Amino acid sequence: xxxxxxxxxxxxxxxxxxxxxxxxxxxxxxxxxxxxxxxxxxxxxxxxxxxxxxxxxxxxxxxxxxxxxxxxxxxxxxxxxxxxxxxxxxxxxxxxxxxxxxxxxxxxxxxxxxxxxxxxxxxxxxxxxxxxxxxxxxxxxxxxxxxxxxxxxxxxxxxxxxxxxxxx
Numbered sequence: 469x470x471x472x473x474x475x476x477x478x479x480x481x482x483x484x485x486x487x488x489x490x491x492x493x494x495x496x497x498x499x500x501x502x503x504x505x506x507x508x509x510x511x512x513x514x515x516x517x518x519x520x521x522x523x524x525x526x527x528x529x530x531x532x533x534x535x536x537x538x539x540x541x542x543x544x545x546x547x548x549x550x551x552x553x554x555x556x557x558x559x560x561x562x563x564x565x566x567x568x569x570x571x572x573x574x575x576x577x578x579x580x581x582x583x584x585x586x587x588x589x590x591x592x593x594x595x596x597x598x599x600x601x602x603x604x605x606x607x608x609x610x611x612x613x614x615x616x617x618x619x620x621x622x623x624x625x626x627x628x629x630x631x632x633x634x635x636x
Contacts, residue, residue: 568605589631593624596624
C-alpha cells in the first residue's frame with residue numbers, strides 16, 4: 469500500500485508540478501512587477517510617511533511651559549530676568565544662557581502662531597524683548613550683555629509681566 473501511495477504521489481507531482489511551477493512563477497512575477505509596487509506599496513509608504521510626520525510634529529513643548537499664556541509669560545519673564553541678572557563671571561551663566569535660548573524658542577514657537585495671543589500688547593512687548601535677547605545671544609555669544617540692552621530688557625520684561633496680569 470505504501471509503495472502504491474509513493475508511486476501515485478510521484479506521478480501526481482510530475483503532472484501537476486509543471487502547472488504549479490508555472491502558476492507560482494506568474495504569481496511571483498505579478499507580485500514583484502512595477503505595477504504591484506506602484507499600486508500597493510506606494511500608498512502604504514505615503515501613509516507611513518504621513519503618520520511619522522504627524523506624530524513627530526505632535527511632540528510636547530518643553531516641560532517648563534504649561535500651555536497657559538499668562539503662566540508661561542510670567543515664568544519666561546522671571547527666568548530671563550534671572551539669567552540677565554547673573555554676572556559675567558558666574559560659572560552657571562553658560563548653562564543659564566543655553567536654557568534661556570531653549571525657553572525663548574519654545575515660547576515663541578508655542579505662542580507666535582496663536583492669533584488670540586499674537587495681537588495682545590503683552591505678547592508684542594514680550595516678543596520685542598525675546599527677539600533682542602535672542603539676537604544678542606546669536607550674534608555676540610561670548611560678549612556680556614551691554615548695560616543699555618540689559619536695562620531695556622528688564623523694563624520690557626517687567627512691562628510684559630504687568631500687562632499679562634491685567635489681561636492685555
